Amino acid sequence: MRHLAHIIVLTVWLACLASSASATNGILLSEADRTLYTAAFEQLEARRFETARETAAKATNALPAKVIYWLDLTREKTEADFAELARFIEENPDWPRQRNLLRNAERAMPADLSDSDLLAWFEARPPVTTDGALRYAEALKRAGKDNQAATLLREVWIEFKLTTKQEKTFLKQYGKLLRKDDHIDRLDRLLWQRSARAARRQARRIGNGYVQLAEARLLLAFRRPGVDRAVRKVPGKLREDPGFIYDRARWRRRKGRQQGVIALLDPPRPDAPHPEVWWPLRHWAARGALDRRDFEVAYRLASHHGFEKGLGFAEGEWLAGWIALRFVKDPDRAYDHFVQLFDGVSTPVSRARGAYWAGEAARSKGDEEQAEHWYRLAAKHISTFYGQLASKRLGQPLATTLPRPIEPQPEDRQDFARQELVQVVRLLGQIGQKNVQRRFLDRLRKMATTTSDFWLTAELALEQGRPDRALRTAKEARRSGLILPDHLYPLPNLPHDDAMDLTLLFAVIRQESQFYNEVVSGAGARGLMQLMPATAKRVARKLKIPYRRSKLTQDPAYNMRLGVAYLTQMLDRYQGSRLLALAAYNAGPRRVDRWIKRFGDPRKPGVDPVDWAERIPFGETRNYVQRILEAVPIYDLRMASGQVDLPLDWATAGFPQPN
Known part of the structure; x- marks a missing residue:
């Protein structure tokens, strides 16, 4: 079969990664300790916590025993007392699940804990539980800090979760401190969180139409x-409540009433709370308005996104600018949005996107000098989709090599190896505790700040057979402006023939599973190439090989054989168009066929791919397609000896074009 040799070699590489999980780097558990800890973790899974700790205590190396202790301290119903929890929190601020530790510590606070100790604790660590916040408020009152206590109590009422009994006690003790707005704000929070019973109780306390408002919102929500x-x-007077309007619009969307949604969202309400909740609805409505050619409506919905930063800001500014440029035909307005996008984001993907489209807007205005300026800014980010398109606009090939940071020095490696969390990762690898180990790898990634931190954390993940965690670390490094090529674009030692097919295969696996063959998505897609079982079964039948669901995650070669066959089917279906084939691999060919009817065929002249x-x-x-298409030339660059051109044939390859 085509690619079979590559599949075999890649499978060997993955097997080597898996076996390297036993790498110790100088830290080695004795056979006796391995036996004890294997038994202790089995006892822990059986919820025999005390027995697990007793078994672990017999081992010579005490660090895995500390992990078992930490797992006990962080569970919901731990029996640890406040002193134990406080000591662990104080001595181990870098360990994962700090919020669980704080929650349990607040619950375990003894009744006779002094006010000075209470105040010191909460001044260093804001309360995370209702009981903790109330203890803190009482201590503040006794210390004569009535205003601070009142502010905290209002926050508890509005933001914290209270049981029915806690509500009654709270109102009896502190009800006089609460204002009507506090009650309205609590109701609003409960309705946004879909806490039906608590919301109905709260609405009855307010009255004056709020009972009807709460009932309508809950019926709409559910x-x-x-x-x-x-x-x-x-x-x-309450029909203009933002939450009520949102729930009506969401209900209409779920019923497929696009015009009805737009009627509620246009004109936009820029001051509506929770923009992160509104944006998906506005985004959907704006694209629907585009389909109906209501371009100004689409622009208004997109431009009033309500964000000042973050993903919603980036998406909203870009969509508003794109609509203004391509559909409203107003490059000046579009240019302002793209510049604002560029100035307001920090990640390479978003910076390149803003700069490229600012160049497109300038080009549309006839300002070639300004367009070149923006294309050059975008092209600095050569590993991104729009950075590569900008390079193409400038007529530049991809650079001969990717930038490489300075490798960690021997002393950096020694310091890293001495870190307790690093030792925990290596010891957990020796006893097969992958799920627990993942928490510590993720914690190291989040703590990384320097090139050495990112590099060595990614290296550690690979050593432990977790290429997915290595890739996540490299992506996090890229957001900080650091490129770790070996970890960001994993490349086994493969032959270079049929390079473009091979680079596409790598790019797909990188996006689908991050090279971790055991992954199962929330939707049920499995293994390296994230095959849905039904799809895998159809492909296996077509290839006339037995279908085994378990092999999708247990046998990388089996998964890849089916995945490559399915991807090849999609490429054949769309005459080599990678754009369409990748969209079909992710969303299904029937949807792609519908999109071709709606938006035109990007393989044909006149349709911008x-x-x-x-x-x-x-x-x-959209993200899936762009991330894979941008990775292909980088893989090609890593496997090539010189510069790599950036042809835009990913849309049209293999499709007959007019002379």
Whole structure:
């Protein structure tokens, strides 16, 4: 079979990674300790916590015993007392699951804990539980800090979760401190969080139409019968409540009533709370307005995204600029959005996107000098989709090599190896505790700040047979402006023939599973190439080989054989167009066929493939396609001896073009 040799070699590489998980780097558990800790973790899984700790205490190396102790301290119903928890928190600030430790410490606080100790504790660590916050408020009152106590108590009422009994006690003791706005804010929070019983109780306390508002919002949220009648009952003064409008719009979206959604969202409400909740709805409505050619409506919905930073800001500014440029035909307005996007983001992907499209807007205005300026800014980010498109606009090939940071020095490696969390990772690898080990690898990644930190954490993950964690670390490093080529674009020692097919295969696996063959997605996709069982079964039948679901995660070669066959089917279906084949691999060919009918065929002249890629309705698929297409030339560069050209044939390859 085509690629079979590559599959075999890659499988060997993955097997070597898995076996390297036993690498010790000088830290080695004795056979007796391994036996004890294997038994202790089995006892822990059986919820025999005391027995597990007793077994672990017999081992010579005490560090895995500390992990078992930490697992006991962080569980929901730990029996540890406050002194134990406080000591562990104080001595181990870098260990994972700090919030669990704080939660349990607050619950375990003794009744006779002095006010001075209480105040010192909470001044260093803000409360995370209702009981802890109330203890803190009482201590503040006794210390004569009434205003600070009142502010905290109002925050507890609005933001914290209270049981029915706690609500009654709270109102009896502190009800006089609460203002009507505090009650309204609590109701609003409960409704946004869909806490139905608590919201109904709270609405009855307020009265004056809030009972009807709460009932309507809850029926809308849970799609219960009687929605229309409940909506009509909401009094006029509350019909403009942002949460009520949102729930109505969300209900209409779930019913497929796009025009009805737009009627509620346009004109936009820029001051609406929770922009992170509103944005997916606005985004969907804006794209729907585009489909109906209501371009100004689409622009208004996108431009009033409500964000000042973050992913929503980046998506909103870009979408508003793109609509203004491509559909409203207003390059000046578009240019302002793209510049604002560029100035307001920090990640290479978003910076390149803002700069490239600012160049496109300048080009549309006829300002070639300004366009070149922006293309050059975008092209600095050569590992990104839009950085590569900018290089193409400038007529530049991809550089001969990727930038490489300075490798860690021997003293850096020694310091890293001495870190307790690093030793924990290596010891857990020796006793097969992958799930627990993952928490510590992730913690090291989040703590990384220097090139050496990122490099050595990624190296450690690879050593432990977790290429997915190594890749995540390298991606985190890239967000900080550091490129770790060996970890960001894993490359086994493979022959270079048929290089472009091989680079596409690597790019797909990198995006699908991050080279970790045991991964199962929330949707049920499995293994290296993230095959859905039903798809894998169909492909196996077509290849006339037995279908074994377990082999999708246990046998990398089996997964890849089916995955390569399916990807090849998609490439054949779309005459070699990688854009369409990748979209189909992710979202299904039937959807792609529908999108071709809606947006045109990007293989044909007159349909811009970049705009087509951006019109894909699913954000996941848009991102998927771009991340793979940008990785292919980087893999090609890593496997080539010289410069790599950047042809834009990923949309049209193999499709007959007119002379």
